[in-house]
Amino acid sequence: RTVWVDDKLYLPVRSGAGSQFRIIENAVPSGTPLEVLEVGDGYTKVRTPKGTEGWVSSQYLSNQPIAADRLRRATQQLEQARSELTSVREQLSAVTEERDNLQNAESSLSNRAGELQEELTRIKNIAADSINLERRNRELREENQKLRNDLEVLTAENERLEASKDSDFMLLGAGLVLGGVLLALLIPMLKPTRKTDNWA
Ligand SMILES: O=[N+]([O-])c1ccc(OS(=O)(=O)O)cc1
Numbered sequence: 549r550t551v552w553v554d555d556k557l558y559l560p561v562r563s564g565a566g567s568q569f570r571i572i573e574n575a576v577p578s579g580t581p582l583e584v585l586e587v588g589d590g591y592t593k594v595r596t597p598k599g600t601e602g603w604v605s606s607q608y609l610s611n612q613p614i615a616a617d618r619l620r621r622a623t624q625q626l627e628q629a630r631s632e633l634t635s636v637r638e639q640l641s642a643v644t645e646e647r648d649n650l651q652n653a654e655s656s657l658s659n660r661a662g663e664l665q666e667e668l669t670r671i672k673n674i675a676a677d678s679i680n681l682e683r684r685n686r687e688l689r690e691e692n693q694k695l696r697n698d699l700e701v702l703t704a705e706n707e708r709l710e711a712s713k714d715s716d717f718m719l720l721g722a723g724l725v726l727g728g729v730l731l732a733l734l735i736p737m738l739k740p741t742r743k744t745d746n747w748a
Pocket residue numbers: 557558559560562566567604605608
């Protein structure tokens with residue numbers, strides 16, 4: 549079987565810079581931050597979080613936090629990044645939906661604008677027609693008035709002619725009567741005078 553050298557160690561804090569000095573704080577675990585007070589030969593004088601001042605073997609000290617703590621921190625950051633990614637994806641999805649809705653709304657508004665434009669054109673045409681109709685109506689009324697005037701003139705003329713015809717008839721009648729009377733007077737005169745019968 550295989551075994552591995554453990555990365556978890558417990559460092560003794562000694563009263564002096566050497567393994568022969570007595571331990572004044574036992575088993576400071578890996579990853580514990582220590583304040584450096586003095587650097588010696590193979591040993592460093594530190595202050596522990598409990599406040600103990602003493603010497604630890606320099607070969608077990610690191611200038612950066614231990615891998616386990618860095619991994620924990622990286623894992624936390626990864627989790628946070630994942631949750632932010634999820635949130636951003638949700639926002640993206642919402643924004644995409646909103647954009648699609650807006651595009652649909654824009655498209656139907658554009659269609660509506662087209663319809664209204666057509667409607668406007670139709671109304672303008674109708675208005676133009678009504679202007680033409682009004683002009684035509686005015687022309688027809690003027691023409692009507694002219695025809696009425698003509699009719700009046702012609703009616704007057706007609707009446708005048710009727711009257712003159714009547715008087716012509718009367719003259720003709722009178723002439724005929726006169727002619728008749730003259731004939732009645734003249735005809736007996738033209739007849740040969742018959743001798744009166746003696747034997748009567
Ligand atoms: O990890 N060790 O085995 C270990 C660490 C420190 C240590 O401290 S010393 O002062 O006794 O060297 C001894 C042994």
